[in-house]
Amino acid sequence: MTGNQPPSDSSKHLTERLDIDFALEAAGLGVWEIDPATNQVIWDARCQALVGLERDDYLPFEEAIQYIHPADSERVLMAIQWAMMVESGGRFDQTYRTIGADGGRVRWVRFWGQGYFKPTGEVYRFAGVAQDVTVQVQASQQVEESEARFRALVEEAPVATCLFVGRELRIDVANSLMIGFWGKDPSVIGQPLAVAVPELVGQPFLSVLDDVFTTGEPYEARGARAELVVNGVLGTYYFDFTYKPLRNAQGDVFAIMDMAVDVTEQVLARQQLEESELFSRSLFDKSPAAKSVHVGQEMRIRAANAQMLTLWGKEASVVGRPLLEALPELRTTPHLERLRHVLNTGDRFYEAEEKIELIRFGEPYTGYYEYTYEALHDAAGDIYGVMCVCTEVTHQVQARQKVEESEAALQSAIDLAELGTFSVEIATNRTTLSPRMAHWFGLPAVTEVAAMLAVIEESDQEPFQMGFTNDLRTEAVGAYEGDYAIINPLNGRKRILHTTSRTVWNPEGQPLRIDGTAQDVTAQRELQLALKEQVKQRTQQLADANLVLEISQQRLVSIFEQAPVAIALLEGPDYRIKLANASMQAIWQLPEGQELVLNQPVFEAFPNIAGLGLEALLAQVRQTGVAISGNELPVVFLRNGTPETVYINFVYAPISHADGNVDVVVAATEVTEQVVARRKVEESEERYRRLSEQLAVSNNEYAALNEELEEANELLVRSNENLQKFAYIASHDLQEPLRKIQQFGNLLKMRYVGTDNDGLDYLERMQAAAGRMSQLIKDLLDFSRISTQRDTSAAVSLDEIVSRALSTLELTIQETGAQLHIAPLPVISGDALQLGQLFQNLLSNALKFHRPNVVPLVTVRASLVPVAALPAPVKPNRLTANYHRIDVIDNGIGFDEKYLDRIFQVFQRLHSKSEFAGTGIGLAICEKVVVNHGGGITASSEPGQGATFSIYLPVQ
Template sequence: MFQIVNRTRSWILIEMIETLDNSNKDNLLVAIERFELVVKATHDVIWDWDLEKNTVWWNDGMKEVFGYTSQEVEPGPESWFNRIHPDDRTEVVHNMHAAIDRGDSNWGDYYRFQRADGSFAYVHDRGYTIRADGKAVRMVGCMRDLSEIVQSDEARQESEDNLQFALSAAQLGVWNMNPETGVVYFDERCRGLYGNPSEEILNYETLIQHIHFEDREKVVNAISSALNPETRTAYDIRYRTVGASDHVLRWLHCTGKAYFTPEGVPYRFSGVSRNVTDEISSKERVAWADQQAAMTVEGSGAGSFLVALDTNEIIYSPTMSRIITGRENGDMKRDFFVMHIHPEDFDKRTAAYEIASKTGELRYEARFVWHDDSVHWVKVIGQYLYDSTGKAISLSGIVMDITDRIESENMIKASEEHLRTLIEQAPVATCMFVGKDMVIELPNEAMLKIWGKGDSVIGKPLREALPPEMLDQQLLNILDHIFETGKPYSASGRQADLIVNGTLETFYFDFTYKPLRNSKGEIYAILDMAVDVTEQVKSRQALERSEERYRLLVDELEQRVQKRTEELHQANQELVNSNSNLQQFAYAASHDMQEPLRKIQSFSSRLQTVYSESFDENGVFMLNRIQDASKRMSSMIDDLLAYSRLTTHDSAFEAVDLNKIVSAVIADLEVSIEEQKSEIRVAQLPVVWGNPSQLTQLVQNLLSNAIKYKKQDIPSEIEIRADDLTETEKADLPRLSPGHRYIKFEVSDNGIGFDEKYLGRIFQMFQRLHGRGEFSGSGIGLALCKKVVQNHHGHITAQSEPDRGATFMVYLPIPN
């Protein structure tokens, strides 16, 4: 029976049947029965679209084929159109309406229709248009599910594509021969292997003519054996062809099989062919490549070797012999590697061979002992060659002398260790910021103390290791700029607020950021050195405050000493400004500052004498400080003046007898020598080439220091001597003129000495290792000595230990 989804439609059908006479009723019932049988036989989905009422009827196939129940199917055409795949819907609906509008009686299309489970079926849909009075009133059709057919076609096509891809990837050509007719079918690749013969239909006799004449007989015999029903030999042969059109010689590897009828008659002979020309000629190319490789290896300074593992025979180059043994050997066994390897590196070689047995690659670096007992570093690189069964048959490789590289690496390591030691022992806070991320490396204790951090910051980026209050954006920008430009940066007296023991304190630092470059000239790190100058800055600030108080005091006496106060202020200002330039300060001291200083001393003395009773205790203290400071300033100006004269005065050189210089200085220092009870021993001294006045200053400062820095309650012993300087000793010293001979002049004492880590500091201006309360002085004496020595193109240094005295060594030129 029909499934009537529209009640109106079923009543109309009944009414139509009732209006017919008996004969017509019988015919219609027969037609309906036949229609139902056809639907059940074809398993198609039948539909009936009433164009006037716009309703669609579906048969039971809607459920059997697509899984929809009658309740799920809408009565209108949306039950159809909405289930068409969105990519197909517009075109299908358009073509259907176009066929109706054109008056076509038939319509058909292929598209995807959605099942109840959401998947899509491939369908072939056909419809027939019923018209009344020239107007389309109904369309009846059937829909067939072609999914299995489509999927089968796709799978077959995919299989064919995979086969073609495999043949193409393997570069195989396919051929088939009919043994009865001799006709051969070639694909395009096979035709190319025979030089693309011009014949459209190929036959056995013609193709034989394109095989090299020396190989034709064995090919014919191999084919006959394969087609023989008694032997049925597998066809597997290599032979040469001469191209039909290009006349190119090619080597082919052909494999195939003959197929026989039950009676033993061959009916098909097919197989594949591959171009093996490159493989056949590989031995020649390998030999040529080996020769080129050997030339390349020898040209690079490396040596080559080849070991036959079955006989242990070794073939080696003269270069390899020289690298391993230090000389060329005419006959060596494989064990010469063991014979010459350093005993301490034998296990390293053994381990390398164990790894090579698993990976096939031999690689190690070891020391080898030459015939003259010298030790050289060698790098060995090898590769095992295997046969078809996977058995290693030979070992080939190269050896390279890497002694220079190892020594360079050791030097770099030593240099890095030296840098690490210098940073750790540096008297100032020091560390390195490595890379663009500025990773903290090698911070010494002084730097960690400044940061208030432990070793946990090592290896961390600067931005992560330190808190934000210690890193302002300006500082980070400066470091980034150094990495980009390579320009160092320094600053003096920079303020830093640090948390020490939980308390925020203010410090001041002089610091430098210097870029460090690798061997390629690339910046890889920044060296940070910071000096805590908090005490100096605070002292300067205190001095400035003291000056402010002094100016207030002078203001009270403005009517009496107004003119002198202005001069004092000017003198003080010039003194502060001149700290950054010692030579300019010395000239100013010589010509402009001596007179104002004497007036400061004079007027402060008068203030103390006449008005001392008018001042309170603080005022008297400040006047005393002014007098003490003016005395020290006067002494410092004298020393600076003497220092400046070393540059500005006449520096004419002549032969100078050091004996006379030393005698004169001892006479001048007679009072100090007696006060300190110093015993001075003077050896015979040579004649040097120099300026008498400057040399007198040099000896006087050295001897004065030896007398001054004595131990308490221990008699001072001082020795003055001189020795000739050999060329070997001279080569180890810097800044000596190569065209002069030199002597070593020494002044030794048994005084308090000093720690040699301050050796570079004691020769700098105003540097003191002891307070003024312990030893007087301006801190210029040794700087003056260094300047005198530099004027004479010499060198000065010292050796000392705390409480073990000191020896100052001066290298001076002598007349040629």
């Protein structure tokens, strides 16, 4: 049955059989069914709408799965395969994304259903319902993002902040300042406050918090006394703090936010002042502090020293006058009431850094003041007046505000650049990590250097240590810069960090600490590797003439021209420019048509790049046949008539011809904006180091840097979008014309049935060629996906993997009468999908390449080998003491071992297509899977004597 012929059942019969169409529509559910006999998908209009289709009730399964988002397709296909196996019980329930035919719209959908099996275990029906859950998924994602932003805000707050949840006051989140006030470590997170800080029991704080939880009213205190154990010693501290209740959607208090400032020094200073004797009149007048004495309810000025008169900006004539008459600008302020309160109660009043607007010497003036109102007693102990002691702190406040603004701008720049920071104290050998850096390393914010070093990948530890050693030997800023890989011990995630550091020296020339920044460049480095792989694949595709089909040439040329990576082809020993796509023109900034550079030697067309060492790199590529890459190469191009220095990431890859000539493919990406942005961030860090000496530094440079970083981020986003479009074209658009060829070919074959016309033979040849092309594209996509590093930490039983592969090959085994001997296999850490592809390819080859008239005999066995016993060609990228060796042995046609290096390369075949079908990609996929799992693969064989493929995987 073809894709145009409906199965025996129809969607109308389907809904009649279920007899719940109205209820399904009310619930927003669609009905679907997969017919295992015809491999057809039958679905109603609601299901079709989930992938942007209209009136397409029947669809081949292979076409229907094209609408699954690439990031989810493997997971969904595995779930479908599992649900159609009797041991699964037939249950299927998956939530995933679809890419609609209506303009590529992305939707979140949930498909769930049941497989039905015959007594023999064969599935005869697979059906269920589906629903659009985009709104629910997006809402859940928004809640998670909101909570993450809240926690980040608390953790990076400049004041001590924490959140208590529930009546038990469980510590839900607390930043390092608050934990430091308590004298604890981050392990208190999640504990009730009374358990985490037991010394608070009996003090008023727990009772006040309980009242706030009960009444829902906020509470604020200044200079509150607290007894805390810090560094193992019980001490007395004073805090200004605020308890603010948080309410849920129903209006009930569910948590309390605590924000505190340590004012111990100020309180102690005030207490010392209270304990001292009142100054005498002479000391009052000669005091360097501004002082005044006020009496009566009008707060008449009895005395004011010269400092106070200067601070007010008044003449001595104000002495003897009521306060508001002498300083009428204070009428709208609470100062008169505060003075009267001290006069009436004797309570002392203190304020730090209050903003006050005065008229000083006839001119408006705004300043910041620290002042105290103290009751004065006569000999009988009665209060007769109030003394004011005041200090202007305007300059200090403004300087601190500028520093805070500069620090905020610098922190913003660091956040926008997604940088992590660290500081190593030489004396203690301890490292302080920023929150982002601590998250990357999976370590506490303060940790030992040895713990930080242990997270670095073993191969990078020695260069990292040598770099820091050299940093301590020279007084150069930024003495160490380099890349290194880390593996987070908490989640096993691997990152590549680019680090720049400098040493801070004391006046005696001794190193105090090492300050540095780090940037996560994993994506860039993976992109460079992917680019190398794309260039390699592109080169091999061009070398294989069997892939050149007229119907796909225009599509491939379009992909070349629209690729987000700049690509050019250099021919011959003088490196003449043969081809250059639009992205390369954008780097060169040439007019359309490329008449200025085509067929010209590249160093004649661009003399400014001569002498940079590129000539030697190109010669090395032509001589060795090995690709070479480079990062951030400075090159001078003539742009708009003006020389301009740009920075390029490039790859030079060879293309070898049958006549022995070698051309070079150049793939490049301009990273000028990223380099400039990074350097400006480094310059900003240096300016921050000098802020303590230059308090009046301007913030304009930080604002400009923010704009440039935003532009660089936008460029990176656009680059990622282009790469996604490029992958979509490769995975979907190339298949579309082939499907049309096959469908129209089927129609023409039906028309020519029963005729002797040569056209039928031509159609069959065309169909065969289109089928090979379709299979090649699928294999290339498999190879591309396999090339992507996946999570290989799950436990996988190789017995189950081989069993599934043999089940898939069951028909081939029956047709060939093959005999199989499968020994017990180990359980390893890996990715089940990739390992399934590995063993299915190896077993398929063992069955396919059998000798005529000889029953295939395939043996799979396993053993342990130490690392010292690994064969010379096997160089695993993950070193361990022992390795699992799994041999796949057959008695087939074999091969000459001189071709051993070729068989694992893409498109390399030792036999013609007429002898054995295939695309030459299967063994390349096998090698990629093994490399992704940290192992190696090799083979041994003789013509006519069968072959043995040996896989080496690390023992965890």
